[in-house]
Amino acid sequence: xxxxxxxxxxxxxxxxxxxxxxxxxxxxxxxxxxxxxxxxxxxxxxxxxxxxxxxxxxxxxxxxxxxxxxxxxxxxxxxxxxxxxxxxxxxxxxxxxxxxxxxxxxxxxxxxxxxxxxxxxxxxxxxxxxxxxxxxxxxxxxxxxxxxxxxxxxxxxxxxxxxxxxxxxxxxxxxxxxxxxxxxxxxxxxxxxxxxxxxxxxxxxxxxxxxxxxxxxxxxxxxxxxxxxxxxxxxxxxxxxxxxxxxxxxxxxxxxxxxxxxxxxxxxxxxxxxxxxxx
Amino acid sequence: xxxxxxxxxxxxxxxxxxxxxxxxxxxxxxxxxxxxxxxxxxxxxxxxxxxxxxxxxxxxxxxxxxxxxxxxxxxxxxxxxxxxxxxxxxxxxxxxxxxxxxxxxxxxxxxxxxxxxxxxxxxxxxxxxxxxxxxxxxxxxxxxxxxxxxxxxxxxxxxxxxxxxxxxxxxxxxxxxxxxxxxxxxxxxxxxxxxxxxxxxxxxxxxxxxxxxxxxxxxxxxxxxxxxxxxxxxxxxxxxxxxxxxxxxxxxxxxxxxxxxxxxxxxxxxxxxxxxxxxxxxxxxxxxxxxxxxxxxxxxxxxxxxxxxxxxxxxxxxxxxxxxxx
Amino acid sequence: xxxxxxxxxxxxxxxxxxxxxxxxxxxxxxxxxxxxxxxxxxxxxxxxxxxxxxxxxxxxxxxxxxxxxxxxxxxxxxxxxxxxxxxxxxxxxxxxxxxxxxxxxxxxxxxxxxxxxxxxxxxxxxxxxxxxxxxxxxxxxxxxxxxxxxxxxxxxxxxxxxxxxxxxxxxxxxxxxxxxxxxxxxxxxxxxxxxxxxxxxxxxxxxxxxxxxxxxxxxxxxxxxxxxxxxxxxxxxxxxxxxxxxxxxxxxxxxxxxxxxxxxxxxxxxxxxxxxxxxxxxxxxxxxxxxxxxxxxxxxxxxxxxxxxxxxxxxxxxxxxxxxxxxxxxxxxxxxxxxxxxxxxxxxxxxxxxxxxxxxxxxxxxxxxx
Numbered sequence: 001x002x003x004x005x006x007x008x009x010x011x012x013x014x015x016x017x018x019x020x021x022x023x024x025x026x027x028x029x030x031x032x033x034x035x036x037x038x039x040x041x042x043x044x045x046x047x048x049x050x051x052x053x054x055x056x057x058x059x060x061x062x063x064x065x066x067x068x069x070x071x072x073x074x075x076x077x078x079x080x081x082x083x084x085x086x087x088x089x090x091x092x093x094x095x096x097x098x099x100x101x102x103x104x105x106x107x108x109x110x111x112x113x114x115x116x117x118x119x120x121x122x123x124x125x126x127x128x129x130x131x132x133x134x135x136x137x138x139x140x141x142x143x144x145x146x147x148x149x150x151x152x153x154x155x156x157x158x159x160x161x162x163x164x165x166x167x168x169x170x171x172x173x174x175x176x177x178x179x180x181x182x183x184x185x186x187x188x189x190x191x192x193x194x195x196x197x198x199x200x201x202x203x204x205x206x207x208x209x210x211x212x213x214x215x216x217x218x219x220x221x222x223x224x225x226x227x228x229x230x231x232x233x234x235x236x237x238x239x240x241x242x243x244x245x246x247x248x249x250x251x252x253x254x255x256x257x258x259x260x261x262x263x264x265x266x267x268x269x270x271x272x273x274x275x276x277x278x279x
Numbered sequence: 280x281x282x283x284x285x286x287x288x289x290x291x292x293x294x295x296x297x298x299x300x301x302x303x304x305x306x307x308x309x310x311x312x313x314x315x316x317x318x319x320x321x322x323x324x325x326x327x328x329x330x331x332x333x334x335x336x337x338x339x340x341x342x343x344x345x346x347x348x349x350x351x352x353x354x355x356x357x358x359x360x361x362x363x364x365x366x367x368x369x370x371x372x373x374x375x376x377x378x379x380x381x382x383x384x385x386x387x388x389x390x391x392x393x394x395x396x397x398x399x400x401x402x403x404x405x406x407x408x409x410x411x412x413x414x415x416x417x418x419x420x421x422x423x424x425x426x427x428x429x430x431x432x433x434x435x436x437x438x439x440x441x442x443x444x445x446x447x448x449x450x451x452x453x454x455x456x457x458x459x460x461x462x463x464x465x466x467x468x469x470x471x472x473x474x475x476x477x478x479x480x481x482x483x484x485x486x487x488x489x490x491x492x493x494x495x496x497x498x499x500x501x502x503x504x505x506x507x508x509x510x511x512x513x514x515x516x517x518x519x520x521x522x523x524x525x526x527x528x529x530x531x532x533x534x535x536x537x538x539x540x541x542x543x544x545x546x547x548x549x550x551x552x553x554x555x556x557x558x559x560x561x562x563x564x565x566x567x568x569x570x571x572x573x574x575x576x577x578x579x580x581x582x583x584x585x586x587x588x589x590x591x592x593x594x595x596x597x598x599x600x601x602x603x604x605x
Numbered sequence: 606x607x608x609x610x611x612x613x614x615x616x617x618x619x620x621x622x623x624x625x626x627x628x629x630x631x632x633x634x635x636x637x638x639x640x641x642x643x644x645x646x647x648x649x650x651x652x653x654x655x656x657x658x659x660x661x662x663x664x665x666x667x668x669x670x671x672x673x674x675x676x677x678x679x680x681x682x683x684x685x686x687x688x689x690x691x692x693x694x695x696x697x698x699x700x701x702x703x704x705x706x707x708x709x710x711x712x713x714x715x716x717x718x719x720x721x722x723x724x725x726x727x728x729x730x731x732x733x734x735x736x737x738x739x740x741x742x743x744x745x746x747x748x749x750x751x752x753x754x755x756x757x758x759x760x761x762x763x764x765x766x767x768x769x770x771x772x773x774x775x776x777x778x779x780x781x782x783x784x785x786x787x788x789x790x791x792x793x794x795x796x797x798x799x800x801x802x803x804x805x806x807x808x809x810x811x812x813x814x815x816x817x818x819x820x821x822x823x824x825x826x827x828x829x830x831x832x833x834x835x836x837x838x839x840x841x842x843x844x845x846x847x848x849x850x851x852x853x854x855x856x857x858x859x860x861x862x863x864x865x866x867x868x869x870x871x872x873x874x875x876x877x878x879x880x881x882x883x884x885x886x887x888x889x890x891x892x893x894x895x896x897x898x899x900x901x902x903x904x905x906x907x908x909x910x911x912x913x914x915x916x917x918x919x920x921x922x923x924x925x926x927x928x929x930x931x932x933x934x935x936x937x938x939x940x941x942x943x944x945x946x947x948x949x950x951x952x953x954x955x956x957x958x959x960x961x962x963x964x965x966x967x968x969x970x971x972x973x974x975x
Contacts (some may be wrong), residue, residue: 548791
């Protein structure tokens with residue numbers, strides 16, 4: 001099987017390869033949760049509560065006797081979905097405003113002042129405030145996090161837009177008579193993909209951590225929904241008895257976020273010199 | 280005398296603070312006849328690139344007029360300008376930067392066609408693209424590739440094809456050879472000549488390479504610090520330059536011939552800043568023939584007959600012709 | 606001054622040895638630089654041999670991909686030391702004391718003593734070659750202190766003398782200015798001052814005037830010529846501009862696809878180029894075109910320029926035999942079989958072409974074909 005050169009270069013560093021594999025495993029486990037685990041994550045079995053990891057319960061059980069592995073696998077679905085939606089939303093929103101700010105001089109100052117204002121508030125505090133206003137639900141958590149992370153994307157996209165806008169092929173497109181809208185869509189945006197992709201991977205990682213933090217603090221997803229964060233929140237009082245019930249969700253959070261960040265590093269390294277070469 | 284295709288009248292382009300602007304183009308006037316290739320030569324700060332861009336309204340002028348077939352381009356609406364762009368095109372200097380790296384050749388050319396409603400329909404467009412590629416010496420299958428798969432010379436050909444796609448009458452070639460190897464330059468020069476003759480194009484050829492200008496152009500305008508120093512038909516300019524700057528420029532370009540004895544007229548000093556041009560004649564600070572009067576009023580572009588103009592108050596300068604020809 | 610390393614069996618140095626036994630300032634023998642990349646092995650420089658006479662200028666001429674810049678970086682040992690870079694060959698340099706050293710075999714500390722001191726280098730882009738956060742004077746002084754051991758004030762005084770040497774007006778004031786405050790021509794003069802600070806015996810100039818305006822270029826070239834006359838240093842001048850070569854070089858080596866394809870004294874090269882690439886290169890210049898037209902009595906005929914057809918092959922897919930064969934008008938079947946060796950083509954001349962060897966006469970200058 002011929003591995004495309006891009007992948008070969010991306011995974012040249014072993015740690016990036018490890019991160020990629022780790023992430024793949026996490027995603028697969030989440031996707032195939034009902035196939036891999038034998039238990040219903042919500043099925044309680046009070047008799048087996050707080051049992052140590054055994055052959056039948058690979059990661060033990062929580063305070064209600066629910067199989068931890070099943071909860072983590074299914075919980076992965078929620079956590080990953082929230083994080084993915086956040087990343088997607090932040091990218092779309094942030095790119096839109098970054099593009100406008102970078103391309104149209106008159107829009108630059110107003111948009112960036114709003115961005116600066118939003119970035120001056122600490123992420124978590126802003127997220128907490130927004131969820132408090134909107135009310136705890138998965139959708140609202142996503143919305144809040146999108147609002148928190150969009151300014152970051154907007155800033156990066158604006159910077160790149162400022163550069164791409166001055167490139168010769170943009171001027172050449174204008175000389176041919178291409179309309180402004182088409183220039184933005186066909187000429188500027190595709191050349192912003194590198195920084196956008198890098199941002200996306202980092203925001204995905206931040207979102208995992210942020211959702212966990214919010215849920216842990218009780219201002220995130222409602223506790224009935226088993227995300228990794230709510231699992232840690234819900235079980236924390238039993239941690240001294242049964243370390244594993246917070247250890248495993250915690251590990252899931254850390255591993256996923258770390259893998260995403262390392263992958264993001266790898267993507268950035270890959271795209272930077274390539275950008276120079278193909279440009 | 281036929282009506283000129285392009286008329287530039289008192290063109291000015293200043294940048295920066297109104298109090299102390301950078302005078303990139305400082306009252307430049309010339310005309311271009313239909314079918315003619317006019318050369319625009321000068322060094323950095325001469326304003327030649329700015330003039331090229333201002334001509335096509337890629338940059339707005341500060342004052343002055345650019346007339347295309349008598350129509351004032353500065354007054355045209357953006358819709359009118361878009362239509363006019365199919366008549367006025369540009370070939371850019373850097374073939375590595377003038378093509379969008381994310382677009383295939385067929386998209387780059389197709390976009391040009393689409394903007395002006397040419398070759399509608401998938402089949403017609405594909406055929407036209409193939410024709411354009413053949414016109415510039417490339418093959419039809421090149422349409423599916425990305426710019427980075429081509430060499431500099433080939434990319435420049437694609438740039439030429441893009442300019443020709445909209446069926447222009449007038450082309451501004453902004454230093455189209457500077458980024459190319461010598462052996463490829465000859466190919467592209469030949470291409471431009473062929474196309475010019477075949478499609479009856481009028482061209483403004485901007486360059487700092489005097490040898491190529493001599494080969495390619497019918498008339499030449501010599502610029503220095505945003506002003507016209509001399510205008511003349513090519514052969515006369517190179518055989519008998521009337522302006523000291525032209526002479527210095529010709530003497531400074533080394534001819535690829537060790538036997539050719541060139542006059543050592545190495546100009547002293549640097550090119551002055553366009554923010555702070557010398558009073559009177561801008562060239563006087565480096566001119567070996569400068570006199571007191573040169574610091575006074577700005578010299579007019581005087582008509583010396585036979586299509587020759589010079590912006591110099593002196594008529595008694597002996598220009599050494601031993602460095603020319605043979 | 607006979608160095609034990611010199612051998613006169615090598616055809617590439619046969620000519621130098623046959624002249625008056627002056628040891629060349631730099632004698633490059635079979636230099637090769639290969640890069641092992643993801644896409645394959647790139648032979649940037651292959652079997653390059655040339656020599657530079659003391660006090661003379663040798664021009665290394667080539668277009669993009671010819672390997673001329675990589676050659677100079679290899680000689681100065683400025684290539685990054687990764688496993689992917691393979692360098693072989695010898696670069697025999699005769700220093701001020703008369704010792705001959707192989708630059709490629711020197712340990713790094715010894716090489717550092719030579720760089721900036723015995724061998725200096727100037728680059729194409731003066732803005733990026735000068736450190737923007739240090740003043741001009743400090744940068745020159747740094748080199749001087751490093752190699753000549755002067756203290757700070759003595760070094761600055763020397764730096765000022767250097768600026769005066771390169772004809773920078775108001776040198777005392779310029780000493781304290783930053784690179785961005787100077788024009789392109791000035792910066793290149795500063796680069797030259799920096800290079801000259803320790804009185805080098807060899808100056809490597811990599812396209813020093815390409816980024817400059819024509820009138821400034823003329824000044825810089827004049828300056829370099831004057832400095833050479835005054836100090837007796839040799840110059841390795843890397844360029845693609847044949848006009849500059851014609852008037853500022855004594856010997857010329859033409860490179861194509863990483864190899865030397867022809868070398869000759871400058872007048873002979875222009876009068877009678879022997880390698881088809883050199884012939885093509887000269888023929889496609891508009892100035893040469895005019896010369897031919899005049900000679901043929903057809904002034905203003907405005908024929909098409911002669912153009913070498915095609916383009917340089919990708920370094921990842923070199924032709925099987927001679928690298929120039931796909932573009933050569935005189936190519937024979939034998940040209941595809943093997944890379945020709947660089948052989949003598951007359952007194953002080955060599956060429957890498959089987960036609961030069963086989964025919965007593967040179968292939969005619971290409972005639973324009975419609």
